[in-house]
Each structure stands twice: as C-alpha cells, then as structure tokens.
Amino acid sequence: MAKVHFIAIGGSVMHQLAIALRHKGYEVTGSDDEIFEPALSNLRQAGILPASLGWDPTRITADIDAVILGMHAREDNPELIRARELQLKIYSFPEYIYQESKNKTRVAVGGSHGKTTTTAMIMHVLQYNQQAFDYLVGARLEGFNQSVNITDAPLIVCEADEYPASVIEKRPKFLFLHPQIAILTGIAWDHINVFPTYEIYEEQFALFLRQMEPGSVLIYNSGDTALSNLVTAEGRHLRLIPYTTPIHMIRDGVTRVFFDEGYADLEVFGEHNLLNMHAAKLVCNELGLSDEAFLAAIASFRGAAKRLELVAKNDHSVIYRDFAHAPSKVKATMEATRQQFPQRRLIAVLELHTYSSLNASFLSQYQGALEAADVAVVFYSKHALEIKRMPDLAPELIMEKFGRTDLHVFNDRARLEAFLEEQNYHDANLLLMSSGTYDGLDFPSLEKLLHK
CATH class of the missing domain: 3.40.50.720 (NAD(P)-binding Rossmann-like Domain)
Incomplete structure (x- = not known):
C-alpha cells in the first residue's frame, strides 16, 4: 500500500x-x-x-x-x-496526477477560457454513456461527488491550466500531463502577476505544443487567430483537428445544436458554450462515441457551478451568476446572454477580484468589455485590495479604462445592493460576473428582486 x-x-x-x-x-x-x-x-x-x-x-x-x-x-x-x-520523491499536483495515469489514455483540456465547462461536458457525456474514467476538474459538477477521482480506469480527463505547478516547480501545470488527446480553447492574456507580458503568456502554450508526442491529437479553436497562428508554427508534428461554432438556432430562449444528421435542445447557451461543446464532441468521437451518443447525453448537461448558473427566474427575467472575470470571458458571457434574450434589457455587474483585474496597468484590457449591457456596473472590494496589498482604484480611472462614461462603480456592498434594489427587472436580465463573492453578497436573496 x-x-x-x-x-x-x-x-x-x-x-x-x-x-x-x-x-x-x-x-x-x-x-x-x-x-x-x-x-x-x-x-x-x-x-x-x-x-x-x-x-x-x-x-x-x-x-x-x-x-x-x-x-x-x-x-x-x-x-x-x-x-x-x-x-x-516530491511531486507537484500535476506531476503526481501523471504518475497515477502513466498507463491511461490522457485527455487534457487547456486554453485561457472554457476549460472547466469543456471538461465538464466530456465528463457528463462519458458518465451518461457508462464509460469508466478518472478526472480532474476545477469546479463542483452535478452528478459527481468530488472534483478529482483516481481509480484503475483506463482513461483520465483533466482540466489543464497554465499556472505554475508549485513553489519549487514554476513551469505550468499542463506541461506535466503529457496527453495523447488535447484541447486548446484559445489564448487571451491573464495572470499578469505570473506572466507579466503577453509574449511570456503565449510562450507557455508554445511549450505545451512542442512537448506533445508526434501523432498526438490536438483539437483547437480555429476561430482564435493567435491560437491558429501558434498551432501553424508549433503543431506540425500533431494530428490537428480544428473546430468552430457548430450549426445552431435559438427559439424561445432555447438553443438547438446540430451535428451531422442529429440535433439536441440544450440547457446551456452562448457561442462560447457551443464552441466548448464542439471541442467536447470531437474528444468523445476520438474516444469512440458517436455523434448520436454525444447528442443524447449533452441535452441534459446543465453546466458547471458558477458558469451562467441560474440564481432565479420568472416569465420575463432571469438572474445569472457567472465565473467570468478576465476580459475575454466577460465579453463572451455578455454576448451569450444578449443573443439568447435579444428583447430583454441587460443589467451587468462585474466584480474586479483577481490580481490582474485589480491592477491599474491591466484595466485597459477591459476596454469595451461591458459595451453590450444596458446598465453596466463595476464593483470592487477595498478588502480585496488590502489582502493583495494593492493601492486603491479611483472610480474615474475604472470608467476611463472600461470606456463607459455611464459606468456605475461601487466599492461598498451595501451601496451595490441598494442600487440593485432600485432597478426595474421587467423584461430585463441581471448578470453577475466574478470569481469572488462581491464581499459576501447573499445570492439566493436576490430572487426577491424579481417579485417587486
């Protein structure tokens, strides 16, 4: 033992x-x-x-x-x-995962955005089809008791991030998984405390591609120009499978996706989720599952925790909570909500919570990120700044960097709650985006906003 x-x-x-x-x-x-x-x-x-x-x-x-x-x-x-x-023998977390999975088929899901959801989709479909597999995923998922499972299964599906592995192993976690099948969802600069320039950040993905074994499968988002250019330069030794947004239609707030001759009506929505789904399907195909088997399973996928998670709804309003915090994720979530409910006003609240988002030199990356909202709000906690030992942010600076003169900026939770109470939610959706908690906001209590 x-x-x-x-x-x-x-x-x-x-x-x-x-x-x-x-x-x-x-x-x-x-x-x-x-x-x-x-x-x-x-x-x-x-x-x-x-x-x-x-x-x-x-x-x-x-x-x-x-x-x-x-x-x-x-x-x-x-x-x-x-x-x-x-x-x-001393291992970082991903190094040890590899030790436990040397004899398995290894699937790694990497990229700047969509990793958790794409991994969750693959896991959901495999479980639905009664396949034995191990997994590593960064969120709580419906139908799974834990976020890591290591057994004697012949397959492991891993969310694979680019963050350093440990204090003594500074290379990105995804370099230690050595997948035979990999997904890259896109490249959008993040983690500036670790990767101070875009070039340094992009190089991590170049390293990932270079070290993949010849003939391994790379499934990549061909609509991401930076990623496509990198794959062209660094992925010639791989079996390349590009993917784009699949054929779909939206009717009465429900998205129907089509693959080959089949279709499924989905519980999730948004172009980013459709891209994630296409990547997940291609992995499942590589693992021997048909499009028909994939569609039958994906129809019941309801998303990972805090990824467009439903907080409350009625006939004319919905409140969603989403993990989006990096600029590209914020834009994708905003566009998804807008496209799904084109007739409704959109009230968007973004919390600046990560080191990058609270850094004045990074804020310009959010230029236009909240443009799709009818009412746009940015919240940040002075407590979060104190913990990270960062200087205060002036509301005027935030408004300038986001490019909206009508931006509402709050750093006090009570003032934010009062503002939300004042809004009209008839034919309007509320979208709360953050990797934090808005300094302790009681999310279930927000349902009362829809009953005013």
Whole structure:
C-alpha cells in the first residue's frame, strides 16, 4: 500500500486528490497551517484531517513513497526541507496526477477560457454513456461527488491550466500531463502577476505544443487567430483537428445544436458554450462515441457551478451568476446572454477580484468589455485590495479604462445592493460576473428582486 503525504492538504483541489487516494486504498497523511470549509469537513469525513494545524518535520519519515507539494507551501517549509533531506520523491499536483495515469489514455483540456465547462461536458457525456474514467476538474459538477477521482480506469480527463505547478516547480501545470488527446480553447492574456507580458503568456502554450508526442491529437479553436497562428508554427508534428461554432438556432430562449444528421435542445447557451461543446464532441468521437451518443447525453448537461448558473427566474427575467472575470470571458458571457434574450434589457455587474483585474496597468484590457449591457456596473472590494496589498482604484480611472462614461462603480456592498434594489427587472436580465463573492453578497436573496 502506497504511503503519501500532502504538504498544504487544505487546498481546494489538493484535498480532493487526498480523498481520492484514500478511497483508492492508499495511506494518506497531510498538514497545513489553515484549513477552511468545505475542505475541513471533507477531510474529516474521509478520516484524514490533520490532528493539529501547522508544519511538523517529524511527520516526514523515510517510509513515505511520495510527498505532494501544494501551491500554498513555501520553499522554506520545514516539512519540505525534511523531505529533501531524506531524498523522498516530491511531486507537484500535476506531476503526481501523471504518475497515477502513466498507463491511461490522457485527455487534457487547456486554453485561457472554457476549460472547466469543456471538461465538464466530456465528463457528463462519458458518465451518461457508462464509460469508466478518472478526472480532474476545477469546479463542483452535478452528478459527481468530488472534483478529482483516481481509480484503475483506463482513461483520465483533466482540466489543464497554465499556472505554475508549485513553489519549487514554476513551469505550468499542463506541461506535466503529457496527453495523447488535447484541447486548446484559445489564448487571451491573464495572470499578469505570473506572466507579466503577453509574449511570456503565449510562450507557455508554445511549450505545451512542442512537448506533445508526434501523432498526438490536438483539437483547437480555429476561430482564435493567435491560437491558429501558434498551432501553424508549433503543431506540425500533431494530428490537428480544428473546430468552430457548430450549426445552431435559438427559439424561445432555447438553443438547438446540430451535428451531422442529429440535433439536441440544450440547457446551456452562448457561442462560447457551443464552441466548448464542439471541442467536447470531437474528444468523445476520438474516444469512440458517436455523434448520436454525444447528442443524447449533452441535452441534459446543465453546466458547471458558477458558469451562467441560474440564481432565479420568472416569465420575463432571469438572474445569472457567472465565473467570468478576465476580459475575454466577460465579453463572451455578455454576448451569450444578449443573443439568447435579444428583447430583454441587460443589467451587468462585474466584480474586479483577481490580481490582474485589480491592477491599474491591466484595466485597459477591459476596454469595451461591458459595451453590450444596458446598465453596466463595476464593483470592487477595498478588502480585496488590502489582502493583495494593492493601492486603491479611483472610480474615474475604472470608467476611463472600461470606456463607459455611464459606468456605475461601487466599492461598498451595501451601496451595490441598494442600487440593485432600485432597478426595474421587467423584461430585463441581471448578470453577475466574478470569481469572488462581491464581499459576501447573499445570492439566493436576490430572487426577491424579481417579485417587486
């Protein structure tokens, strides 16, 4: 029985891997200096919650087969120092995922946007068709108890991001997965705290393409010019499968998508989701599923958590919550909502929450991002700025960078809530976009806005 120790076990994905390995029968231990919900309860239920918080080098013993290092751990971590002294095998999260999947067919879903949804679509279709598979995905999904699963299945489907793997392994996570089948959804500059220029960011994707084995399958969004140019330059050794927006129609707020001779009426909508779906279909085809099998399954896909997630609705209004925060994601979500409900006014609220979005030098990337909204709002929390040790942002600067003189800017949650109360929601949709929580906004209570 393998013995595995997690340094920084409380991470949102790290603790899920720990639980998956426990379920597989491994002996799992871990440590962290802080563990929050839901990781706290999940680890306790699995019987692997550390007895005490903090770092203790005596936990690191010579009989440990693998040490898995979380992003939260620093290089001077006493447990990491001890593991190095004992010359134990130390892995970042993605490095270890590869160790567990060397003998599997590996599917990796990369790109600047749509990774979670595309991965979720593939998982949904495989499960619907009773296929055995492992997975790694960055959100809670309906029908799946956890976000990481490691078994003896012959296939693994991984959301593959370009963020550094760990404090001692600064290369992007997706470079360690070595997929036989990969998706790239597009390239749009993000994570400026890690990739200070677009050129550095783009180079990560070039590295990903270069290291793929000759003859591996690359499914890529040919409508993304930057990505297409990169694939032309770096992907000649691969079997290339381009994809675009599939044929579809919208009627009475429902999207119908067509593949070959078949069609499906969808629970999700928007051109970005149609692109994600086309990529997912092509992967499923590569895995042996027909278009007919794909369409039968995808009709019941309702999306990943916080991806155009329904908060409330009535006959003439809908409130959606979406994870969109980077400029390209904001534009895609806005356009999707506008196209799905062309007769309704659109009230859009974007929270600046990430390091990039709160950085004054990056704000110009949002120029025109909220143009499709009838009422446009930007919210940011002074608390978020303090945590990230960043200077305050002037509302006038935000208005200038977004290119809207009628932009409403709030940095106080109570003022935002009062503003939302004042709006008329008859024949109007409310779209809330953020990777944060609007400083603790009570989302379920927003339903009352539709009953005024």
